[in-house]
Amino acid sequence: xxxxxxxxxxxxxxxxxxxxxxxxxxxxxxxxxxxxxxxxxxxxxxxxxxxxxxxxxxxxxxxxxxxxxxxxxxxxxxxxxxxxxxxxxxxxxxxxxxxxxxxxxxxxxxxxxxxxxxxxxxxxxxxxxxxxxxxxxxxxxxxxxxxxxxxxxxxxxxxxxxxxxxxxxxxxxxxxxxxxxxxxxxxxxxxxxxxxxxxxxxxxxxxxxxxxxxxxxxxxxxxxxxxxxxxxxxxxxxxxxxxxxxxxxxxxxxxxxxxxx
Numbered sequence: 001x002x003x004x005x006x007x008x009x010x011x012x013x014x015x016x017x018x019x020x021x022x023x024x025x026x027x028x029x030x031x032x033x034x035x036x037x038x039x040x041x042x043x044x045x046x047x048x049x050x051x052x053x054x055x056x057x058x059x060x061x062x063x064x065x066x067x068x069x070x071x072x073x074x075x076x077x078x079x080x081x082x083x084x085x086x087x088x089x090x091x092x093x094x095x096x097x098x099x100x101x102x103x104x105x106x107x108x109x110x111x112x113x114x115x116x117x118x119x120x121x122x123x124x125x126x127x128x129x130x131x132x133x134x135x136x137x138x139x140x141x142x143x144x145x146x147x148x149x150x151x152x153x154x155x156x157x158x159x160x161x162x163x164x165x166x167x168x169x170x171x172x173x174x175x176x177x178x179x180x181x182x183x184x185x186x187x188x189x190x191x192x193x194x195x196x197x198x199x200x201x202x203x204x205x206x207x208x209x210x211x212x213x214x215x216x217x218x219x220x221x222x223x224x225x226x227x228x229x230x231x232x233x234x235x236x237x238x239x240x241x242x243x244x245x246x247x248x249x250x251x252x253x254x255x256x257x258x259x260x261x
Contacts, residue, residue, distance in 0.1 A: 028130030051251025162223030174233030
């Protein structure tokens with residue numbers, strides 16, 4: 001990332017002693033993005049410490065974690081009601097109701113697009129001129145349903161050329177840990193035989209799916225050629241990331257992106 005609003009955010013996080021991730025990507029100077037980790041919160045047990053999702057965690061702990069997260073944002077994120085689908089919400093400053101969607105886009109300054117994950121893949125998008133940003137919650141169901149294609153299309157509807165988009169792939173489960181069955185293999189390979197390259201052979205009737213590779217393929221097919229990030233594994237890095245597959249009673253991390261004012 002250039003010496004910019006993003007670099008200032010990274011410095012602020014370092015000063016706070018947080019290991020949250022600021023993408024290393026060639027985003028325009030007015031673009032900020034961050035992915036939280038398990039550190040920096042007050043939750044305990046399976047949710048230790050920076051759980052940002054409501055559920056079985058203590059309500060007060062989640063509220064405090066969200067307050068700490070929002071300290072680094074220009075505004076409170078509009079939470080999405082994530083359902084592992086392909087719907088995209090266009091967010092504005094006046095958006096107050098949580099849309100039922102697994103992706104969000106905006107071209108308004110200071111509006112934060114954010115998703116929660118714990119193994120699913122967060123995908124960030126921005127155009128080279130810094131006029132629009134987007135984010136997608138891409139678990140295997142959403143990825144197969146076309147959430148990346150829909151998010152790219154929603155930004156293109158702003159008048160952005162697809163070839164001008166830059167993508168960053170955030171923390172998700174890695175291929176060595178992501179064993180799947182025939183349903184997942186069919187969901188991708190029946191419609192796109194080339195996707196088979198991203199399924200390694202496992203036990204009989206099982207494969208190891210590469211979410212990062214599948215996302216890169218979808219992005220490329222949608223017209224996005226500059227793709228960065230990847231290489232994390234939420235399942236194996238127990239100290240840094242929550243993982244639903246590792247611990248079903250798990251917290252959630254947030255990934256966010258916005259256009260700085």
